[in-house]
Amino acid sequence: MLIRLVEGQDTESWSHMRTALWPETVDQHRSEIAEYFAGNSIDIVQAYVAVEGAEVVGFLELNLRNFAEGSRSPKLPYVEAWYVKPAFQGRGYGKQLMKFAEEWALSEGYVEIASDTEIDNVTSIAMHKHLGFVETERVVCFLKKLSVD
Structure with missing residues (x-):
């Protein structure tokens, strides 16, 4: 198992995941990945991949946010994406990806890292809790189209 920063050669695998x-x-995937490699991404500041042999089997993307539920930090790393291919889940790849993200955050002087998941993603919720995350809030989001009458 190898965890490393994402590289240009990972573009296709990263996009598929x-x-x-x-x-x-x-x-959006190809354009967002291209923006990341060009240094112009507003959504991804760090991205890591998990590699087994020659296969990229997972990834994690971090951004910096000015707010996260339950945090008083004015700015903190936020896990925007965390994915391991189903055939490789349960083997420690997700844990190692998160460890790399946490080590980067600590090296940059941050004291917290935040994340979220869909309310019905029980596997992700359990994994977050297993890795020491504390649930801070549950929310249901709404959107309404407006029309001028």
């Missing part, structure tokens, strides 16, 4: 995580945003 992002699509598995967020199928509704397929068109």
Whole structure:
């Protein structure tokens, strides 16, 4: 098992795994990855991959946010994406990806790291708790289209 910063050669694998995580945003993946490698990303400040042999089997993306539920920190690293291919889950890849993210955060002087998951993703919730995350809030989001009458 190898955890490392994502590299240009990982673009295709990274894009496919992002699509598995967020199928509704397929068109955005390649452009967001290109922005990251160009140093222009507003969504990703650090990205790591888990590699087994020659196969990229997982990834984690970090951003910096000015707010996270339950935190008083004015700025903190936020796990925007954390994914391990199903065939490789339960083998420590997710844990090691998070460890790398936490080590980077500590090296940058941060004292907290935040994350979120869908309310019904019991596997992710359990993994977060297993790794020491504390649930701070549950929320249901709403959106309403407005029309001028």
